[in-house]
Amino acid sequence: MIATVLDLVNLNKSYGVLQATADLSLSVERGQIHALIGPNGAGKTTLINQIYGSEIPDSGCVFLNGENITGLSVPKRVRKGIGRSFQISNVLTEFAVIENAIIAEQARRDESFHFFRPAFSDQDLIAGAMIVLERVGLQKRSGDLVADLAHGERRLLELALALSGTPSMLLLDEPMAGAGFEETLHMTRVIDGMRDNVGILLVEHDMDAVFRLADVITVLVEGQIIASGKPDEIRANCEVLAAYLGDEE
Amino acid sequence: MTFTLLLEQIFNGLQSGVTLFLIAAGLTLILGVMNFVFLAHGAQVMIGAYAAASLISITGNFYVAALAAIPITFLCGYVLEYLLIRHLYQRDHMDQVLATFGLILFFNELIRIGFGPAALFSNLPPSLSGFVYILPDSPYPVYRLLVIGVGLVCAAGIYYLVTRTKIGAMVRAGASNESMAAALGVNIRLLRRFIFSAGACFAGIAGIMLGPLTAVEPGMGEPLLILSLVVIIIGGLGSVHGAFIAAVVVGIVDTLGRVVLPLLLRSVMEQSAADGAGPALASMMVYLLMTVVLVFKPTGLFPAKG
């Protein structure tokens, strides 16, 4: 069993003169929540995108469970075990909650390319989908259309879809964004409960949630890691806070 | 195959190329920058041709008629945008396709009612029906040379408009992005209407110039529309200079293909087989060119974005 799930080695990515990721190396271990904080424009989402595969680094490698996945497409990486939630809710808005989960379930089982096997009426798929919905606490809303969900519930559904592929590495891009106090608490509990068999890379602006959840915190400024360590160490590191908060105000 | 014939065909290709560019220039902006699927652009060509043809029969003077027809086409575009098109910007592509397809049916039928289903032919004035010797022994029609000239002047004008003027900068900045344009202080509604009317106007000029060269008939615009779509696919969506290069290439390939290809085939295969395959292959040349471009550059030779 390899303890390191995700390993980034010397990643570089620039847009013209703007260096979005500068020679960045980082690793995430199984069962660990690794939080990524930093001011806006520090390159957090760009980094997530390079791990996810929607952007390709100019140089450097991404290893997942010891395998180099740098050249793979998004769907291939997902099948290798990367799960992701997006900054802006990204779910199937014209379908019911359970239908979202069913499509995710059939994708996980790699049973999507069937032309005559029913999908939404298949008891086996429904059962699998319900398990995932229960993990985030959405089972009561399974019959509702996504369009009728509250903002926080959509975020939960998105989390459920990311979990459904039984990923070994989860990328969570601001899961609390736009959520109210209660929703943030619930979301924090849900994320806390997920950590067992996965590595989690969490980008989040809500510092309370970050310090409550994270095992390791990395501070990113202008595409570079300026500090990395246990929450207590980071909290003590005034320079970091200054850089971070100074830019934030 | 003589050199004279080849030269003449290249000039013919150039003439059809610049005409195609006039149609494609506005269309590539409407499709690429405004992200609006406008299929009735061919109808603008037809309107230009009919406006010129009827003005010739009224005034009896080709030059006056041709010049007077230009503002008419601009006005047509303006009114069309005001009455219908602006209500469709926020719709999805499917709606835009169907509504503008409905427009095509409407315009073609309107022309058929107004002018009859038969093709109109307009005669050139004596001053334009002569020949010029482009080489000592190869005469070439003056009018076609004039078309090439006017087309190139218009192309230069369009290029200047898009790359060097404030309007052009606004077009490039964000006719597609409402909030960005608003932030730049651009009146997006006026800008769109301008692009649209100017595009209609240039398509109209193409129609006016094509009048004496082709049959002016209902539905004449659609083959030209599809050919200019091919031009835009090759040149890259939203790219004016891409459209120019692609239009000239398409014009020359199409014209040369029809003349040269059958001759070439006849030299490598039997007469009967060549006579069968020649025209078929020639009619597909432009599309095969498009396919090759698509294989290697899916977004065209000069994609405007990215």
Place this chain on the structure above:
Amino acid sequence: MDLFKFLWTGVKEQQMLFGLLTGFALFPIYTAYADLPFWNDVAMRIMLLGMAAMGLNLILGYGGMVSFGHAAFVGIGAYCAGISQFYGLNNGWAHLGLSLGVCGILGLVISFLALRTSGIYFIMITLAFAQMLFFLFVSLEQYGGDDGMSINRADFMLFDLYNPLRLYYLIWSALLIISVILLFIVHSRFGVVLRAINNNESRVEALGLSPLRYKVTGYIISAMICGVAGTLFASWQEYVSPDIMHWSRSGELMIIIILGGLATLAGPLLGAVVFFILEELLPELLNLVAPSYAENWMIIFGPIMIFVVLFARGGLMGWVSRLAARRMSDHGVGQ
């Protein structure tokens, strides 16, 4: 209760589809009784148009891919019959097989080239390829070129097509089979992924599915269905010409779908009926008002389309399901 409503309208839609199919099955009895054999011909044309539109609807309505070139596949299907017969092969089943094969391969090539981009590019590229095929057949003089070629009805062995009723029920059976296949596909695992791609392509990618594979497959299936409609069309018309693959025919198929209702199973069939009625009715109406312009019915049809697009999204099926929803809430079911 929303899920219930969703299922209910789904059932309603299938009832509509099989209702229409039953109607077409019984129609010849009526025409025999009323002695209107001509109307069988009309019904066959409607069924064929509806069949092609159903094929297109799989990718246009369910998959969200605006293909503006599907008449080309209808034409290819028809020419598969015509050209085979030209070389002495008159077995209808062979024609169908050939048509499925050729349309499948062409569908694969065209969709692969067109789907590497999306949006407006897709529309333009499908239109351009259809125009290429149109010009190809216009310039193939040995197969009649512009004028087309007259052909005999194909030999379908069990079905003697010179008995008009046999041809009718051959077309009807094909329509039934295609309807059932589409019914399964739309609700299958493949079908829901296709619909999901239409809704949100990046979400489908995030689930680990490659959208291109599903889109290309959908396109191929829809091209093949149009090919079958074309092959049968050739036997019905006893004549094949490039006209059936003209770009405006592709537009007509789209109109039929939008009139009936996008992404519904019965919509295209219903749309074909309405399209036919408009085609017959508008000249009659014009004849009353302005007799000399009866031929120019398109002058009204064009604006009707614009009107439908602007104000009547969802087509007739949308109207039916809104009615159904209202009735349900009247009965207190949908609350």
